Amino acid sequence: xxxxxxxxxxxxxxxxxxxxxxxxxxxxxxxxxxxxxxxxxxxxxxxxxxxxxxxxxxxxxxxxxxxxxxxxxxxxxxxxxxxxxxxxxxxxxxxxxxxxxxxxxxxxxx
Amino acid sequence: xxxxxxxxxxxxxxxxxxxxxxxxxxxxxxxxxxxxxxxxxxxxxxxxxxxxxxxxxxxxxxxxxxxxxxxxxxxxxxxxxxxxxxxxxxxxxxxxxxxxxxxxxxxxxxxxxxxxxxxxxxxxxxxxxxxxxxxxxxx
Numbered sequence: 001x002x003x004x005x006x007x008x009x010x011x012x013x014x015x016x017x018x019x020x021x022x023x024x025x026x027x028x029x030x031x032x033x034x035x036x037x038x039x040x041x042x043x044x045x046x047x048x049x050x051x052x053x054x055x056x057x058x059x060x061x062x063x064x065x066x067x068x069x070x071x072x073x074x075x076x077x078x079x080x081x082x083x084x085x086x087x088x089x090x091x092x093x094x095x096x097x098x099x100x101x102x103x104x105x106x107x108x109x110x
Numbered sequence: 111x112x113x114x115x116x117x118x119x120x121x122x123x124x125x126x127x128x129x130x131x132x133x134x135x136x137x138x139x140x141x142x143x144x145x146x147x148x149x150x151x152x153x154x155x156x157x158x159x160x161x162x163x164x165x166x167x168x169x170x171x172x173x174x175x176x177x178x179x180x181x182x183x184x185x186x187x188x189x190x191x192x193x194x195x196x197x198x199x200x201x202x203x204x205x206x207x208x209x210x211x212x213x214x215x216x217x218x219x220x221x222x223x224x225x226x227x228x229x230x231x232x233x234x235x236x237x238x239x240x241x242x243x244x245x246x247x248x249x
Contacts, residue, residue, distance in 0.1 A: 027148055045145075045166065045168060046138070046169065046172035046173045047172045047173065047175040047176050049137050050137075052137060053176075075140045
């Protein structure tokens with residue numbers, strides 16, 4: 001289990017990646033992260049939704065109300081073109097970071 | 111679902127300015143309600159679903175995690191609490207002073223009993239509670 005301290009700066013990238021695959025609503029995002037990381041990444045929903053709000057304020061994602069078969073509506077998020085550009089930048093940064101860490105720590109981390 | 115709204119408002123009580131807060135409350139509330147809906151759909155009783163959602167949600171500290179400039183938010187809370195403390199102390203001195211003045215100059219009933227003491231003790235809860243909130247915020 002990794003605490004959110006280490007990974008905090010990368011929650012943005014994770015959310016953008018998920019929305020790049022398909023539009024999702026808030027709790028769906030939380031579930032998806034939980035499943036894919038097999039609960040190794042302990043992000044609180046409070047943090048996740050607050051990040052979502054921040055991303056929307058920065059216009060990296062936008063939201064719309066989607067119909068649900070029965071009952072209440074859901075608020076879906078989709079990535080904007082600005083968000084896609086930002087995501088590509090983040091990926092570049094990650095590649096660089098990975099190269100640096102691999103060069104420094106080498107076989108210890110593989 | 112009123113419990114969820116109340117929970118979220120309480121959670122964000124001392125954070126953010128009103129403009130940001132409205133949007134954040136909206137998103138947090140909607141997301142929580144979606145979770146409750148999903149749980150209910152999977153067969154959980156409504157009350158239990160709400161309890162579970164709220165318990166798993168996290169606290170104000172977790173919300174602040176999302177904001178890299180959260181240090182400034184914390185400073186904001188501390189400043190607000192300090193102002194409240196100063197205001198309370200000032201108000202206490204004003205009310206206390208007035209009580210002493212009235213007691214000693216005009217209204218000398220109860221056989222010279224110094225009733226201003228009761229006022230002083232009674233109103234003391236005000237700066238005291240503000241001091242408590244200030245120290246809590248600072249921690």
